[in-house]
Amino acid sequence: MEAAAEMQGNQKSFLKYREKRVAHWDSVARRRDHWTSKGVYYRRRIGEIYRYLIPPGRRILDIGCETGDLLAALEPEVGVGIDFSGEMIKRAEKKYPHLRFLNGDVHEMDLDEKFDFIILSDIVNDLWDVQTVFNRLSRHCTPKTRVIINTYSRVWELPLLVTRKLGLSTPLLPQNWLTVEDISNMLRLAGFETIRHWPEVLWPMETQGFSEFFNKYLVKMWPFEYFALTNFMIARKRPENSEKREDEPTVSVIVPARNEAGNIEEILQRVPEMGGGTEIVFVEGNSKDKTYEAIEKAIANHPERRCRLFRQTGVGKGDAVRLGFKEASGDILMILDADMTVPPEDLPRFYEAIRSGEGEFINGVRLVYPMEKQAMRYLNLAGNKFFSLAFSWLLGQPIKDTLCGTKVLSKEDYETLARNRSYFGDFDPFGDFDLLFGSAKMNMKIVEMPIRYAERKYGETNIDRWRHGWLLLKMTWYAMKKIKFI
Numbered sequence: 001m002e003a004a005a006e007m008q009g010n011q012k013s014f015l016k017y018r019e020k021r022v023a024h025w026d027s028v029a030r031r032r033d034h035w036t037s038k039g040v041y042y043r044r045r046i047g048e049i050y051r052y053l054i055p056p057g058r059r060i061l062d063i064g065c066e067t068g069d070l071l072a073a074l075e076p077e078v079g080v081g082i083d084f085s086g087e088m089i090k091r092a093e094k095k096y097p098h099l100r101f102l103n104g105d106v107h108e109m110d111l112d113e114k115f116d117f118i119i120l121s122d123i124v125n126d127l128w129d130v131q132t133v134f135n136r137l138s139r140h141c142t143p144k145t146r147v148i149i150n151t152y153s154r155v156w157e158l159p160l161l162v163t164r165k166l167g168l169s170t171p172l173l174p175q176n177w178l179t180v181e182d183i184s185n186m187l188r189l190a191g192f193e194t195i196r197h198w199p200e201v202l203w204p205m206e207t208q209g210f211s212e213f214f215n216k217y218l219v220k221m222w223p224f225e226y227f228a229l230t231n232f233m234i235a236r237k238r239p240e241n242s243e244k245r246e247d248e249p250t251v252s253v254i255v256p257a258r259n260e261a262g263n264i265e266e267i268l269q270r271v272p273e274m275g276g277g278t279e280i281v282f283v284e285g286n287s288k289d290k291t292y293e294a295i296e297k298a299i300a301n302h303p304e305r306r307c308r309l310f311r312q313t314g315v316g317k318g319d320a321v322r323l324g325f326k327e328a329s330g331d332i333l334m335i336l337d338a339d340m341t342v343p344p345e346d347l348p349r350f351y352e353a354i355r356s357g358e359g360e361f362i363n364g365v366r367l368v369y370p371m372e373k374q375a376m377r378y379l380n381l382a383g384n385k386f387f388s389l390a391f392s393w394l395l396g397q398p399i400k401d402t403l404c405g406t407k408v409l410s411k412e413d414y415e416t417l418a419r420n421r422s423y424f425g426d427f428d429p430f431g432d433f434d435l436l437f438g439s440a441k442m443n444m445k446i447v448e449m450p451i452r453y454a455e456r457k458y459g460e461t462n463i464d465r466w467r468h469g470w471l472l473l474k475m476t477w478y479a480m481k482k483i484k485f486i
Contacts, residue, residue: 017128018105022084024173025066029087032067039169041206042229045215046121046150047073049200049232052486053148053443055420058116061140063106063133064123068092068099071119080115082106106133114142122230124151124183125175134190138237143357146443147192147235150200154179156229180231192235195445196396199228216485234443239357248276251351252330252411253344256312256320258285260338261294268302270344271336274351279306281328283320286312291338317405318431325414333414335431337405342366346451350408359447360413361439363399364406366453390476394484395440400448403432403472409439417442424482433475440483 047070056075065071065081066088079099083089089103118137127133154177163169184194202224203214218224251274271280284292299307312320325333332354350362391399417438428434
């Protein structure tokens with residue numbers, strides 16, 4: 001009886017809360033032109049960030065869509081907006097008749113369809129029960145769906161109160177003022193995991209020569225990041241709550257090989273069979289030691305292995321990897337350097353990590369276990385440490401080893417990455433950065449796989465530490481402008 005009475009009391013409180021907020025946002029909608037003029041720069045900046053995160057032509061659900069401006073700006077193939085303010089929905093339908101708008105409460109949402117992206121822009125702090133809303137999101141997600149949230153930072157509680165009192169910003173009713181940690185915890189309880197989060201907007205007014213510097217650069221720097229107006233978060237369903245594929249995916253192991261004739265036979269002997277079948281795709285890079293002939297001979301000696309051989313027409317490992325990926329037939333794509341410094345016996349671990357859904361891009365890490373004495377020279381090790389720190393900051397996910405040759409992703413994700421490669425351009429002769437940057441741009445979950453790094457038994461490294469190190473620095477700076485400082 002007490003529990004029933006408590007539930008009834010909570011329901012009454014919820015209905016009263018909703019009624020008051022519907023009336024408030026209906027009132028704001030009726031004076032939309034007035035309030036829109038007060039926050040033009042902030043909304044434009046938020047729109048720029050969402051357009052960076054979400055490519056056109058996707059299926060998008062906008063929760064708390066208001067008049068639909070943000071949803072329309074994202075140019076969705078299928079766009080659905082939901083808002084409990086009937087006045088907001090009327091205006092949205094009139095402005096954007098090609099999109100679908102629903103007048104309803106997200107606490108009771110059940111649309112019976114899936115989306116590529118679900119966005120909650122400046123709505124979480126206004127919800128009665130955030131946990132209930134997050135629970136309902138799950139039924140509209142696939143394993144590839146990304147939930148993107150931006151919400152006001154508690155640091156701005158007092159400044160925003162002052163601006164509202166002065167009539168300089170849209171009036172708000174009392175807010176939840178949740179922290180990033182609060183939201184991450186509720187997402188986790190609802191079966192999601194946070195991929196990354198970051199601050200945005202340090203100066204919410206357009207000021208010539210001032211707002212761009214503050215909002216693109218300074219807000220990403222310590223300690224200014226702690227004073228940002230809004231926090232962005234990207235989440236996905238946790239693997240145990242995702243749809244599992246019952247069939248075993250096939251695997252393609254791409255082996256770029258230049259001057260590696262002495263390792264080829266061992267590769268064919270040691271690469272294990274994985275999943276629904278494994279093919280080995282050799283891409284030979286104009287070697288001087290008859291590597292191509294060695295591959296031909298080894299393939300002939302191992303008719304039990306499914307192998308393919310291509311001769312590289314371009315230059316660099318990155319070009320070889322792209323050729324191998326293009327020709328590969330497997331559902332999962334793996335890179336194995338022909339120098340055999342990464343044991344092929346470790347590849348099943350990469351397979352299980354991506355097969356289980358724990359990660360969508362699996363990156364090998366050589367810097368966890370002790371290395372053999374000649375495996376990596378000191379300056380190379382120091383360089384890797386530097387780039388690991390730079391990339392962790394740059395991509396918003398922990399990246400301990402940027403240059404380990406063994407990287408794994410699905411064929412489907414790679415094809416999406418390749419279609420959007422023009423955003424970065426053909427700038428990476430190694431292929432490692434190209435894949436890392438592309439995966440981060442696609443908001444993929446990056447997982448690192450520790451491996452034991454062995455010293456080379458045959459031949460010499462194709463890396464020039466000084467020339468290539470300088471190139472890596474230039475690529476890192478280039479990526480800052482394309483990923484971090486957008």
